[in-house]
Amino acid sequence: xxxxxxxxxxxxxxxxxxxxxxxxxxxxxxxxxxxxxxxxxxxxxxxxxxxxxxxxxxxxxxxxxxxxxxxxxxxxxxxxxxxxxxxxxxxxxxxxxxxxxxxxxxxxxxxxxxxxxxxxxxxxxxxxxxxxxxxxxxxxxxxxxxxxxxxxxxxxxxxxxxxxxxxxxxxxxxxxxxxxxxxxxxxxxxxxxxxxxxxxxxxxxxxxxxxxxxxxxxxx
Amino acid sequence: xxxxxxxxxxxxxxxxxxxxxxxxxxxxxxxxxxxxxxxxxxxxxxxxxxxxxxxxxxxxxxxxxxxxxxxxxxxxxxxxxxxxxxxxxxxxxxxxxxxxxxxxxxxxxxxxxxxxxxxxxxxxxxxxxxxxxxxxxxxxxxxxxxxxxxxxxxxxxxxxxxxxxxxxxxxxxxxxxxxxxxxxxxxxxxxxxxxxxxxxxxxxxxxxxxxxxxxx
Amino acid sequence: xxxxxxxxxxxxxxxxxxxxxxxxxxxxxxxxxxxxxxxxxxxxxxxxxxxxxxxxxxxxxxxxxxxxxxxxxxxxxxxxxxxxxxxxxxxxxxxxxxxxxxxxxxxxxxxxxxxxxxxxxxxxxxxxxxxxxxxxxxxxxxxxxxxxxxxxxxxxxxxxxxxxxxxxxxxxxxxxxxxxxxxxxxxxxxxxxxxxxxxxxxxxxxxxxxxxxxxxxxxxxxxxxxxxxxxxxxxxxxxxxxx
Numbered sequence: 001x002x003x004x005x006x007x008x009x010x011x012x013x014x015x016x017x018x019x020x021x022x023x024x025x026x027x028x029x030x031x032x033x034x035x036x037x038x039x040x041x042x043x044x045x046x047x048x049x050x051x052x053x054x055x056x057x058x059x060x061x062x063x064x065x066x067x068x069x070x071x072x073x074x075x076x077x078x079x080x081x082x083x084x085x086x087x088x089x090x091x092x093x094x095x096x097x098x099x100x101x102x103x104x105x106x107x108x109x110x111x112x113x114x115x116x117x118x119x120x121x122x123x124x125x126x127x128x129x130x131x132x133x134x135x136x137x138x139x140x141x142x143x144x145x146x147x148x149x150x151x152x153x154x155x156x157x158x159x160x161x162x163x164x165x166x167x168x169x170x171x172x173x174x175x176x177x178x179x180x181x182x183x184x185x186x187x188x189x190x191x192x193x194x195x196x197x198x199x200x201x202x203x204x205x206x207x208x209x210x211x212x213x214x215x216x217x218x219x220x
Numbered sequence: 221x222x223x224x225x226x227x228x229x230x231x232x233x234x235x236x237x238x239x240x241x242x243x244x245x246x247x248x249x250x251x252x253x254x255x256x257x258x259x260x261x262x263x264x265x266x267x268x269x270x271x272x273x274x275x276x277x278x279x280x281x282x283x284x285x286x287x288x289x290x291x292x293x294x295x296x297x298x299x300x301x302x303x304x305x306x307x308x309x310x311x312x313x314x315x316x317x318x319x320x321x322x323x324x325x326x327x328x329x330x331x332x333x334x335x336x337x338x339x340x341x342x343x344x345x346x347x348x349x350x351x352x353x354x355x356x357x358x359x360x361x362x363x364x365x366x367x368x369x370x371x372x373x374x375x376x377x378x379x380x381x382x383x384x385x386x387x388x389x390x391x392x393x394x395x396x397x398x399x400x401x402x403x404x405x406x407x408x409x410x411x412x413x414x415x416x417x418x419x420x421x422x423x424x425x426x427x428x429x430x431x432x433x434x435x436x
Numbered sequence: 437x438x439x440x441x442x443x444x445x446x447x448x449x450x451x452x453x454x455x456x457x458x459x460x461x462x463x464x465x466x467x468x469x470x471x472x473x474x475x476x477x478x479x480x481x482x483x484x485x486x487x488x489x490x491x492x493x494x495x496x497x498x499x500x501x502x503x504x505x506x507x508x509x510x511x512x513x514x515x516x517x518x519x520x521x522x523x524x525x526x527x528x529x530x531x532x533x534x535x536x537x538x539x540x541x542x543x544x545x546x547x548x549x550x551x552x553x554x555x556x557x558x559x560x561x562x563x564x565x566x567x568x569x570x571x572x573x574x575x576x577x578x579x580x581x582x583x584x585x586x587x588x589x590x591x592x593x594x595x596x597x598x599x600x601x602x603x604x605x606x607x608x609x610x611x612x613x614x615x616x617x618x619x620x621x622x623x624x625x626x627x628x629x630x631x632x633x634x635x636x637x638x639x640x641x642x643x644x645x646x647x648x649x650x651x652x653x654x655x656x657x658x659x660x661x662x663x664x665x666x667x668x669x670x671x672x673x674x675x676x677x678x679x
Binding site: 065070187198 | 279402415422
Binding site: 339341343345346349353358361 | 486513514515518521523525526527529530538539542588591
């Protein structure tokens with residue numbers, strides 16, 4: 001085995017790497033907010049909406065959950081322009097990731113809302129609370145607590161999945177890796193370092209979500 | 221050499237699916253073996269073994285699959301193996317699947333009440349006998365729905381092997397796009413083919429989950 | 437030599453001492469009723485006897501085998517000592533017959549056919565011969581508990597431990613399980629029962645052991661001890677149990 005590992009060139013590009021990290025964090029943050037909003041809206045539509053809306057949400061959720069993110073990305077970035085809809089790479093990435101996360105979030109939010117016992121809702125109504133009041137004061141909090149762990153792990157999966165947007169040349173952490181690789185030819189080293197960085201990001205996310213849980217939910 | 225996207229191309233895409241399925245099957249078998257070891261290590265009562273399993277799962281689940289693929293792809297030459305996309309993909313996906321299946325199966329083993337282990341050990345069964353005859357047969361029922369669910373994830377994720385040049389369904393789609401310049405039609409077809417494969421599995425997994433625990 | 441010798445054992449969970457300097461000797465054929473409040477250490481003592489819980493001090497010897505010794509083959513020990521739990525702990529995925537034959541076929545190397553004969557015989561002893569091919573969830577709680585007893589008997593143990601085996605049962609199902617215990621008592625089986633059934637203890641117990649805060653507080657002939665408690669704690673306990 002004559003291969004000598006050489007990390008120096010890789011670490012020399014640290015500023016560049018940081019830019020990649022920033023982009024990955026930006027993509028993750030924006031899509032988490034958008035995806036969650038889509039998820040809440042669609043879950044509400046699926047649970048309380050009229051029949052056609054429920055069917056529509058069902059079709060959306062199933063078509064996203066049963067096709068690869070990479071192909072979804074290609075459809076939006078490469079496919080839509082032929083219909084005259086054109087996005088720059090970052091916008092296409094945000095749209096795809098948000099739409100993708102939205103489908104998973106819909107299922108998680110729906111399951112959380114459904115898990116609140118019917119008796120609780122009935123108890124609220126019997127006290128004379130309105131539907132909205134019941135939702136706001138009785139359903140929301142326990143439902144949020146129930147869906148939180150699933151959402152948190154879905155968010156971490158999403159953060160890791162932002163790497164896929166490098167395939168349409170979004171300049172995220174993974175894309176930065178391929179650029180450094182083409183400059184230094186230290187391919188194995190580059191991807192190992194990048195892998196460790198993602199791992200650290202995942203740990204930070206996990207720690208952050210756990211802390212947030214403690215702050216919001218653990219006191220009661 | 222630009223041509224229309226026609227039925228012949230659809231047929232090519234369908235044929236390319238065999239590589240998607242072959243990679244899925246390989247990763248499922250390889251990952252299944254790794255996952256079994258990981259799950260058993262996790263329920264073993266030896267903490268260093270548990271720690272190894274936890275570290276493995278945490279590390280793999282905290283790394284993007286794309287990174288795993290590239291590390292293996294470029295790592296092959298370092299350990300003296302031929303740099304073939306097929307080998308890199310098979311290794312990376314097996315290791316990836318091993319972490320997720322290991323975690324799913326550990327969950328199933330953990331879900332069996334401690335008293336079942338104890339009843340086995342009170343009858344004089346050893347750890348292996350308790351696992352094999354008492355715990356696993358019960359855990360398997362619980363593990364099947366999430367395992368089928370993960371199979372869907374695996375099928376979809378094999379699309380990433382396209383990025384290292386492994387010609388499966390998605391890569392074939394890229395190649396078809398290059399020669400027809402009809403990305404919308406091509407990728408929609410590709411997505412539809414994935415859907416046709418995954419959706420029945422998703423439904424099956426849901427059906428299994430709803431099924432209650434009855435006599436065998 | 438006594439069948440069971442517990443010699444000054446100590447058992448701690450973390451800093452919490454559950455058994456403190458407990459000693460007890462049991463001869464073959466004896467029936468020991470162990471009573472006491474929950475948390476007094478009685479169940480823990482049973483679990484220590486067949487090695488389900490490690491002890492921190494003292495020693496336990498069963499039929500010449502030291503339980504808390506690394507060199508002891510726990511599998512051998514457990515062929516001598518059967519235990520039946522409050523929650524039956526039958527294997528839900530196996531038929532009654534297979535529940536019973538699993539350990540003998542794996543450990544004693546007998547064939548499935550021989551095992552089935554043993555299953556038939558032990559089920560007969562608990563009055564459930566016709567349930568040979570039933571599954572646990574098709575049985576009532578009392579029947580499941582009787583199968584659990586039969587499963588232990590199939591190993592031909594010299595000592596049987598019963599850990600509050602009627603506590604999870606409805607009152608009308610308790611009787612059928614006590615009946616099985618009576619039959620076993622009459623057949624000369626050595627038994628240690630952790631129990632709340634004072635009537636059973638009085639009639640069949642050869643000795644009574646009262647545990648209090650991790651120690652054996654009082655010990656003596658069952659009927660006499662129940663009739664004339666010597667310590668304040670036992671008197672209070674009996675007063676609470678018998679109203």
